[in-house]
Amino acid sequence: MSNRTKLSDEQRLDWLRLIRSDNIGPRTFHDLVEHFGSVGAALTALPDLARRGGSAQPIRICSRAQAEAELKVAHAAGVEFLALGEPDYPARLKMIDDPPPVVAMRGKLEILLRPLVAIVGSRNASAAGMKFAERVARDLGDAGYVVVSGLARGIDAAAHRASLATGTVAVLAGGHDRIYPADHIGLLEKILIAGVAISEMPFTWEPRAHDFPRRNRIISGLSVGVIVVEAARRSGSLITARLAGEQGREVFAVPGSPLDPRNEGTNGLLKQGAIPVTEAADVIAVIEPILGRGPELPSVQEAAQEPLAPAATEPGVDERARLISLLGPTPVLIDDLVRLSRASPTIVRTVLLELEIAGRLTRHGAGLVSLL
């Protein structure tokens, strides 16, 4: 898991098995690796952890054969797998709170070394919105930037199409074998000639509604900034903008007439302080100085170099029971749990990890958790 070493095939198989197992999301993955010191050790500990967390039945752990099968069929389709910390893993994506432990990528991966800017917006965009997205995507492409988007209809597709020649990245909500919408398969083939498709989901994963917001964190995570072209209230593009803000990325919004509800979200972003964009130069002026500084090194992998002594972090039966009794359907702060339980933060984290793997814990963000 060192910062600049490629994994062995065996290690990569373990990474894939762990992230493909039940109740393991990116955050739990990192917590487990931090706790047990390696992916292999986490895999071994998983059944016991789930049992202690109170899982009614054994959780499904991705088998070696299943992981091998996914790698094989994906490789045949030209998909490469990269684990967090490997040299070619996208530089800025490493820096987010919950980076995908493994990303599956197809296409000209070398373009990921160039600066990436996301362009997102409404599926039912106006003609003016599409035209503007095309113009900005083309101008950014000509200026050496790679355009990231979500392969959706409307603004996303317009942004991809205008940057086919200069390089564009499609971030998928499902697996590489389940392109959504299906009638964008042709567009994706064109994207791959000079660009990239990325997914963190299993090769044959059919995307569901809640996979899209999850995917959006990768769109913003890859990028130095996110340009929102048209966005209605409560739209997915606003989620991407919010995530971009949380990830410390620049948020740009294109002004639009207040009489068109498709501009409600973008104008709202402007009111919240997003940078107004009327041409690519507005974006470049903000991003260029940031590129000079380069992405910061991630810290998560560093921390994982030294496995913690398991003895010090093993909760006693009483401690576990006390913590579970403090939890309920109402979200509480982890800090409050530590204070009220008088257990050490490490113990509290361990019990929460057990509960999570058992499928009994919900994390609400901002340090809030609840018991299912």
Add this chain to the structure above:
Amino acid sequence: MSNRTKLSDEQRLDWLRLIRSDNIGPRTFHDLVEHFGSVGAALTALPDLARRGGSAQPIRICSRAQAEAELKVAHAAGVEFLALGEPDYPARLKMIDDPPPVVAMRGKLEILLRPLVAIVGSRNASAAGMKFAERVARDLGDAGYVVVSGLARGIDAAAHRASLATGTVAVLAGGHDRIYPADHIGLLEKILIAGVAISEMPFTWEPRAHDFPRRNRIISGLSVGVIVVEAARRSGSLITARLAGEQGREVFAVPGSPLDPRNEGTNGLLKQGAIPVTEAADVIAVIEPILGRGPELPSVQEAAQEPLAPAATEPGVDERARLISLLGPTPVLIDDLVRLSRASPTIVRTVLLELEIAGRLTRHGAGLVSLL
């Protein structure tokens, strides 16, 4: 000239004579009154001042008869004259750097006590822009605000029309007897039923191009804030926005598609930090707290209470010659004049005043002057 006293008819006549005389703008008016201690004294000193400033021929001083004639014909048309410092002079207009010494007003003057907000924009506005201006004007009117604008075609007219019932103020670039554009005379009559028309120009003054930017400082000066609805690059509305900023008033801009050049100015304002507006509530949220504080008291009238001792400010022949020799067609800083001439700031101000009244000085703002 006290802050809360009405002028006598005789005094008001003097005020009008001074501001209607050649080479006297609002700034020179105030400088003269400050220098000589009263409007009457300034009037008396004018011919001598112009001669010392090197005027080739005697400057035209508005005669008592001319001022009386203007007052008479304007009164007959329902126009009232208010001098700066009189109780009914508009409260916020007093606070600007160069308030009109005398304003001529027609209509329901009591609405000027309510909070005023300006709405300005393109003459060749889009249908969407006009509709938005109407919506915001109506909603602000319903919320108790008085809408100020410039009686122009397009956005101005839309804003006036939508606030006829709740009260609206038209600021004229010419005199009350020279309405521009002439086909808005009917609109003005409707405005006057519940609203006001204001002009600082002589009753029969035909507006020329450079009277419009001058008029714009009154639009912003009357108002707590200025909303720019649509504005092309280099448009008059942007001048109003700039003046509003200089006067410390809030500047609001309505976002619009970057593909329409009529939004270039407004989107540019957003990039410079103007507050985005998509509904009246955005304006009210900013303005309401400001109203709670109330306008600050002006200081100019206070200072004028105590006439300076003329002896101390009378430049010698040598000093005047030295100062004039330091001036030329290239603008120089008044501060540099003081330093280079080693004359006192008061002496320098006096000589500049003489030159100005003689029609030989141009002020460029930011303390820069040049000799014609």
